[in-house]
Amino acid sequence: MQKDETLLTAEEVVIVQKLKNEMFNALTLEHMKFYKQEIDKIYAQAVRREEFMETMKTRKKGKLMRQSFI
Incomplete structure (x- = not known):
């Protein structure tokens, strides 16, 4: 199984x-x-860190969208 090294920090x-x-x-x-x-x-x-960052980006994007409707 090949691991994705792009997710790793230096x-x-x-x-x-x-x-x-x-x-x-x-x-x-x-x-x-x-x-x-x-x-x-x-x-x-x-992998967990990347998933967390994606979740935070999605939440931030959703929060900005809600604020634009207010």
């Missing part, structure tokens, strides 16, 4: 890259799973 991109490097250098399967879970959490947070 800091998150650096962190994900470091986690990927650590994952490939991991000594045990448990370590690899841990790094993978951390990467997945970062991507999930980026």
Whole structure:
């Protein structure tokens, strides 16, 4: 599954890259799973942040439309 890196901030991109490097250098399967879970959490947070921003844009746009009718 390909992740959408456009949703990540510059800091998150650096962190994900470091986690990927650590994952490939991991000594045990448990370590690899841990790094993978951390990467997945970062991507999930980026998706939630994007959804929140879209919701806020929609609400703001709707609020401006209501004010224009008043």
